[in-house]
Amino acid sequence: MLIGDFITAFFHWFEDTYLEPNKIKNKFLHKIAIDNEMHHFIPRSILSFSYFETIKTTTFLSLIVLVLLNLLAKNFLKKYFLSIMVCLLHLFR
Numbered sequence: 001m002l003i004g005d006f007i008t009a010f011f012h013w014f015e016d017t018y019l020e021p022n023k024i025k026n027k028f029l030h031k032i033a034i035d036n037e038m039h040h041f042i043p044r045s046i047l048s049f050s051y052f053e054t055i056k057t058t059t060f061l062s063l064i065v066l067v068l069l070n071l072l073a074k075n076f077l078k079k080y081f082l083s084i085m086v087c088l089l090h091l092f093r
Contacts, residue, residue, distance in 0.1 A: 008058075016040075032057065062088070 019033035038045045046054060066084065070077050077084065 012036075 015032060015036040019029060019036060021030060021033040021037055024030040024033050066077070
């Protein structure tokens with residue numbers, strides 16, 4: 001949980017520091033940048049989204065990381081399978 005919190009904080013810092021909506025051409029990153037800007041100007045705006053809409057990007061990125069881990073370090077998934085499943089299930093509680 002601590003590592004997940006650190007990773008989330010890192011990405012939030014990255015969004016705040018490097019994702020400026022008027023400079024981003026990539027559609028996916030532009031949407032993230034706009035949502036992040038709105039979050040800072042109107043903090044309660046996140047409440048207008050459903051829980052799934054709020055976590056779908058994080059879930060998608062988590063699955064990409066898991067696929068990469070499976071390709072690069074197959075023993076990692078076998079060794080920490082239960083921990084990974086608990087973390088993924090925590091997203092959908």
